[in-house]
Amino acid sequence: xxxxxxxxxxxxxxxxxxxxxxxxxxxxxxxxxxxxxxxxxxxxxxxxxxxxxxxxxxxxxxxxxxxxxxxxxxxxxxxxxxxxxxxxxxxxxxxxxxxxxxxxxxxxxxxxxxxxxxxxxxxxxxxxxxxxxxxxxxxxxxxxxxxxxxxxxxxxxxxxxxxx
Numbered sequence: 001x002x003x004x005x006x007x008x009x010x011x012x013x014x015x016x017x018x019x020x021x022x023x024x025x026x027x028x029x030x031x032x033x034x035x036x037x038x039x040x041x042x043x044x045x046x047x048x049x050x051x052x053x054x055x056x057x058x059x060x061x062x063x064x065x066x067x068x069x070x071x072x073x074x075x076x077x078x079x080x081x082x083x084x085x086x087x088x089x090x091x092x093x094x095x096x097x098x099x100x101x102x103x104x105x106x107x108x109x110x111x112x113x114x115x116x117x118x119x120x121x122x123x124x125x126x127x128x129x130x131x132x133x134x135x136x137x138x139x140x141x142x143x144x145x146x147x148x149x150x151x152x153x154x155x156x157x158x159x160x161x162x163x164x
Contacts, residue, residue: 071113072113098118
């Protein structure tokens with residue numbers, strides 16, 4: 001049942017003429033990129049239907065998770081993907097009415113961001129459809145395989161210190 005990467009893997013998908021020359025680490029990176037692209041497209045479309053981008057959703061999710069005012073810096077620290085212009089991202093979600101911002105009285109450099117009722121309502125509307133899409137996309141994997149995949153991806157990002 002197991003298929004080899006030479007006949008069915010990423011090398012074949014991207015039209016490599018000599019898959020035997022593919023460095024395993026490069027194969028992993030290509031697989032991650034291709035998988036991210038394939039899995040994220042339906043989410044991008046869902047967010048677009050609701051008038052937001054995946055990055056804006058991520059910021060709103062962070063605000064809801066904190067449940068209290070959060071600094072722009074904290075939003076940046078918790079983002080799934082790095083963002084270069086967080087103040088502008090915050091300005092966009094504020095302009096959409098999903099968040100409010102207020103300057104800190106003690107430190108004028110700090111801007112506090114809070115999720116609005118409208119933002120909470122949007123996230124509530126998205127919760128179940130997003131969960132369903134996650135389940136649908138990975139339904140061909142067993143629970144054990146999903147856990148193993150998640151563990152391996154975490155380990156790839158967080159190598160254990162060498163004991164040499």
